[in-house]
Amino acid sequence: MSILLKGGIVVSAKGRRQLDVRIDGEKIVEMGTHLKTENSTVEDVTECFLLPGFIDAHTHLELNNGKGSMGTADNFYTGSKAAVAKGTTAVIDMATPSKGSSLKDCLAAWDQLAKGNSSCDYTYHMSIIEWNPAIKAEVKAMIDAGITSFKMYMAYDNLRTTDAEIFEAMNEIHKYQGMLGIHCENGDMVNEMIAQFVAEGKLSPHYHPLTRPDSVEAEAVERYLMIADLANLPVNIVHLSTKRSLEAVKRARARNQKVFVETCPQYLVLDEHLYDGPDFEGAKYVCSPPLRSIGDQQALWDGVIDGQVNTISTDHCSFNFEGQKTIGKEDFSKIPNGMPGVETRPELIYTYGVTTGKISLERMVGLISEDIAKQFALYPQKGIIQAGSDADIVIWDPKTTGVISATTQLQNVDYTPYDGMQTKGSAKAVYLRGQKVAENGQVIAEKQGKFIFRNISKNN
Ligand code: URP
Numbered sequence: 001m002s003i004l005l006k007g008g009i010v011v012s013a014k015g016r017r018q019l020d021v022r023i024d025g026e027k028i029v030e031m032g033t034h035l036k037t038e039n040s041t042v043e044d045v046t047e048c049f050l051l052p053g054f055i056d057a058h059t060h061l062e063l064n065n066g067k068g069s070m071g072t073a074d075n076f077y078t079g080s081k082a083a084v085a086k087g088t089t090a091v092i093d094m095a096t097p098s099k100g101s102s103l104k105d106c107l108a109a110w111d112q113l114a115k116g117n118s119s120c121d122y123t124y125h126m127s128i129i130e131w132n133p134a135i136k137a138e139v140k141a142m143i144d145a146g147i148t149s150f151k152m153y154m155a156y157d158n159l160r161t162t163d164a165e166i167f168e169a170m171n172e173i174h175k176y177q178g179m180l181g182i183h184c185e186n187g188d189m190v191n192e193m194i195a196q197f198v199a200e201g202k203l204s205p206h207y208h209p210l211t212r213p214d215s216v217e218a219e220a221v222e223r224y225l226m227i228a229d230l231a232n233l234p235v236n237i238v239h240l241s242t243k244r245s246l247e248a249v250k251r252a253r254a255r256n257q258k259v260f261v262e263t264c265p266q267y268l269v270l271d272e273h274l275y276d277g278p279d280f281e282g283a284k285y286v287c288s289p290p291l292r293s294i295g296d297q298q299a300l301w302d303g304v305i306d307g308q309v310n311t312i313s314t315d316h317c318s319f320n321f322e323g324q325k326t327i328g329k330e331d332f333s334k335i336p337n338g339m340p341g342v343e344t345r346p347e348l349i350y351t352y353g354v355t356t357g358k359i360s361l362e363r364m365v366g367l368i369s370e371d372i373a374k375q376f377a378l379y380p381q382k383g384i385i386q387a388g389s390d391a392d393i394v395i396w397d398p399k400t401t402g403v404i405s406a407t408t409q410l411q412n413v414d415y416t417p418y419d420g421m422q423t424k425g426s427a428k429a430v431y432l433r434g435q436k437v438a439e440n441g442q443v444i445a446e447k448q449g450k451f452i453f454r455n456i457s458k459n460n
């Protein structure tokens with residue numbers, strides 16, 4: 001018995017068409033007009049859009065393995081449920097080893113955390129937090145294991161490596177056509193400014209963004225781009241947040257460098273004034289890079305519109321306000337960095353991007369699904385509704401309205417940075433590899449996620 005989704009409008013990054021979609025098992029098997037209904041369970045999806053399952057290419061569901069006060073509030077079980085309920089059918093989580101650990105052990109640890117717990121499909125970017133001959137020797141093994149993308153950091157003392165190490169790693173990863181993403185902030189300057197503010201007794205969350213101004217990010221972006229230019233290799237910049245960084249990217253592209261740029265919903269719909277909230281509220285928004293100015297927000301939207309920004313993922317990294325963010329009550333530099341968002345991305349981008357007329361629904365599909373799938377070697381298994389692809393399909397109802405609220409969210413965290421924001425449009429139903437796993441924002445079949453084995457991307 002196949003499933004026939006009848007009467008909806010199928011949307012891709014290139015266009016839209018009214019088409020019936022037949023699902024058999026885990027796959028889409030047929031698309032067309034007036035498909036036969038015999039031997040099929042027919043789902044009437046008229047007045048809805050059929051969108052390819054959304055992919056979040058930047059989550060930290062298990063940072064610090066969920067252990068102790070610095071472990072993330074969400075884990076694979078809660079985070080993936082929140083994701084799939086609202087249409088995100090796959091995540092690429094940041095597998096992050098601790099110092100001294102092999103990549104292989106980290107991969108095994110992440111598999112253990114995800115397997116049997118995840119309600120959406122998943123794979124990982126492998127974080128490289130130190131570079132030595134043993135780690136270098138593991139790069140190929142990761143690619144062979146289906147982990148074709150990596151992340152390195154230019155900030156955070158426990159995670160960052162040197163420029164030379166990034167250069168070497170970039171070359172090694174590229175030998176096997178892997179993709180390297182970088183967290184671009186000048187770690188030395190961040191440390192210096194934190195030390196200055198702390199010495200002056202400037203300890204409230206107001207000072208967090210002042211320790212990481214746009215120049216701190218733009219310098220690191222420029223440096224990374226120059227290192228990549230030296231290596232003659234493509235680059236991937238995660239969570240780009242400022243106008244000046246985007247200008248550096250435009251300069252690199254003008255000299256024919258290949259650059260992929262990710263931004264996140266928080267940089268598009270929130271801004272730095274939130275650090276000045278009453279009662280330590282500003283701590284809720286402590287993430288790195290920090291929220292930016294309205295001018296930066298505008299520049300990022302322009303980049304989203306004109307294609308200079310390629311993808312939007314969340315950098316979901318949730319910490320409770322009570323008991324976690326409050327660790328930094330006397331000193332902002334102790335506040336754990338990160339915000340939740342894996343649940344809210346589709347509705348935010350639809351509401352603040354599509355319904356405002358900034359972007360088309362086609363562009364939204366590219367930004368949060370199709371172009372991510374292409375960049376990270378998931379396409380055409382994921383990221384598109386076509387015969388042969390996984391039946392990861394979001395039945396999007398454009399007519400609903402809602403209000404984001406910590407009390408109704410599925411994310412396992414005691415606040416949401418978007419509390420009270422109005423939304424339009426939502427996932428009426430979500431299919432994961434042919435199975436209806438969510439309906440009206442609630443998960444009806446949990447823990448159905450599987451590891452996605454990736455073959456080398458043709459993009460890089
Ligand atoms: O503040 C953030 N973004 N925390 C998560 C780790 C990272 O930098 O991506």
Ligand code: ZN
Nearest residue numbers: 183238239288
């Ligand atoms: Zn980062």
Ligand code: ZN
Nearest residue numbers: 206273275276
């Ligand atoms: Zn302020």
Ligand code: ZN
Nearest residue numbers: 058060094315
């Ligand atoms: Zn991150």
